[in-house]
Amino acid sequence: MSDSTPEGAGGNKFETQAVRLQAERSGYREHSVPIYLTSSYLFDSAEQGKALFSGEEDGLVYSRYDNPNTSEFETKLCALEGCDDGLATATGMAAVFASIAGLMKSGDHVICSRASFGSTLQILKVIMPRYGVETTFVDPTDIDAWRDAIRTNTKMMVAETPSNPGLELVDIAALAELARPNKIQLNIDNCFATPYLQRPAELGADIVTHSATKFIDGQGRVMGGALLGRQSLIDWLRFYTRQTGPSLSPFNAWVLSKSLETLAVRMDRHCDNAETLAAALEGHPKLNWVRYPFSDSHPQHVLARKQMSRGGGIVTFEVKGGEAGGMQFQNGLSMISRSSNLGDTRSIATHPSTTTHSSIPEAERLQMGITSGTVRISVGLEHSDDIVADVMSAFDQVD
Numbered sequence: 103m104s105d106s107t108p109e110g111a112g113g114n115k116f117e118t119q120a121v122r123l124q125a126e127r128s129g130y131r132e133h134s135v136p137i138y139l140t141s142s143y144l145f146d147s148a149e150q151g152k153a154l155f156s157g158e159e160d161g162l163v164y165s166r167y168d169n170p171n172t173s174e175f176e177t178k179l180c181a182l183e184g185c186d187d188g189l190a191t192a193t194g195m196a197a198v199f200a201s202i203a204g205l206m207k208s209g210d211h212v213i214c215s216r217a218s219f220g221s222t223l224q225i226l227k228v229i230m231p232r233y234g235v236e237t238t239f240v241d242p243t244d245i246d247a248w249r250d251a252i253r254t255n256t257k258m259m260v261a262e263t264p265s266n267p268g269l270e271l272v273d274i275a276a277l278a279e280l281a282r283p284n285k286i287q288l289n290i291d292n293c294f295a296t297p298y299l300q301r302p303a304e305l306g307a308d309i310v311t312h313s314a315t316k317f318i319d320g321q322g323r324v325m326g327g328a329l330l331g332r333q334s335l336i337d338w339l340r341f342y343t344r345q346t347g348p349s350l351s352p353f354n355a356w357v358l359s360k361s362l363e364t365l366a367v368r369m370d371r372h373c374d375n376a377e378t379l380a381a382a383l384e385g386h387p388k389l390n391w392v393r394y395p396f397s398d399s400h401p402q403h404v405l406a407r408k409q410m411s412r413g414g415g416i417v418t419f420e421v422k423g424g425e426a427g428g429m430q431f432q433n434g435l436s437m438i439s440r441s442s443n444l445g446d447t448r449s450i451a452t453h454p455s456t457t458t459h460s461s462i463p464e465a466e467r468l469q470m471g472i473t474s475g476t477v478r479i480s481v482g483l484e485h486s487d488d489i490v491a492d493v494m495s496a497f498d499q500v501d
């Protein structure tokens with residue numbers, strides 16, 4: 103795997119590995135792993151420098167390549183996702199971009215869910231065509247649409263599930279079955295579920311990407327990302343990222359690795375609170391619909407239960423009254439933050455059509471299920487009574 107030597111993980115249970123996989127202890131016998139803020143590493147001799155650079159000897163040479171903190175984060179995340187190997191990146195988008203640009207070449211074709219993160223869509227619509235890579239966008243829930251879009255030069259399928267902000271799901275195992283015989287790489291953004299709720303590689307995905315900025319950090323502090331997969335793919339992508347340099351800072355890697363220690367307990371509470379909120383909102387007179395993957399009203403709740411262990415920390419709904427309703431709701435909140443992030447301890451309300459998705463033409467936005475009244479709540483770790491009460495009282499401000 104990476105250059106760090108993890109200590110005995112004490113078993114292969116998720117929670118135990120998240121806590122116990124650690125970088126090798128230094129001579130100080132510290133219990134908590136230190137932050138290795140160093141750009142380079144010393145050579146004991148001229149010969150060692152030569153051996154390290156030729157690859158004859160394994161070891162750290164430069165932090166764009168490798169660092170004990172980033173390696174620890176990678177090692178842990180691979181164990182949690184059930185992937186051979188992985189790479190930490192400076193942001194989630196650096197991971198998504200490297201997974202596409204690093205594996206596609208001129209003449210290749212990509213199929214992508216149209217319910218993808220805005221910047222993922224921009225990469226495939228605007229940036230990759232400059233390098234001769236074309237993309238077809240499909241309805242993520244329609245497996246026939248994915249099948250029909252396959253061409254002889256299709257090399258990758260890209261999807262996130264559940265999607266942001268519409269919480270649409272793709273059937274990962276069904277896509278993997280389409281992809282495998284056609285030698286197509288299945289690339290899944292697992293940001294919303296985290297490895298605690300969903301492990302795409304076990305369902306047949308070839309590449310798993312993360313924005314660690316969201317639930318993995320979980321406290322709205324640092325940016326980070328990761329891309330994980332089979333050894334042969336990551337070996338090549340390690341070369342690609344070492345040369346192109348989207349490396350994660352050791353400080354952020356330290357924060358994110360510590361955050362993984364608490365991922366399981368945090369996600370369970372996010373899910374508890376989101377389930378409570380979704381149930382309280384069902385049938386509310388100020389709403390047209392509420393969406394939560396594990397609610398019976400979600401059109402794909404059977405699939406959700408098949409590929410996820412719980413429904414996650416995001417609830418999306420449509421306030422009546424279009425944009426005005428969405429604005430009145432946001433301004434009616436007294437505790438929940440108005441912000442564009444998600445996966446924080448603090449509950450956050452986002453109005454996609456006027457913020458995160460405002461640059462997308464309306465017709466396209468509607469196809470993605472983002473109406474002007476759509477609101478996304480990233481349900482935090484406050485007491486669920488207070489979260490529900492704040493949302494309910496904000497509805498009083500909606501005409």
Ligand SMILES: *Cc1c(COP(=O)(O)O)cnc(C)c1O
Nearest residue numbers: 193194195219262266293313315
């Ligand atoms: C936020 C997000 C990203 C991008 O991550 P950054 O860390 O902001 O670069 C990618 N995919 C999804 C689903 C996201 O929510």
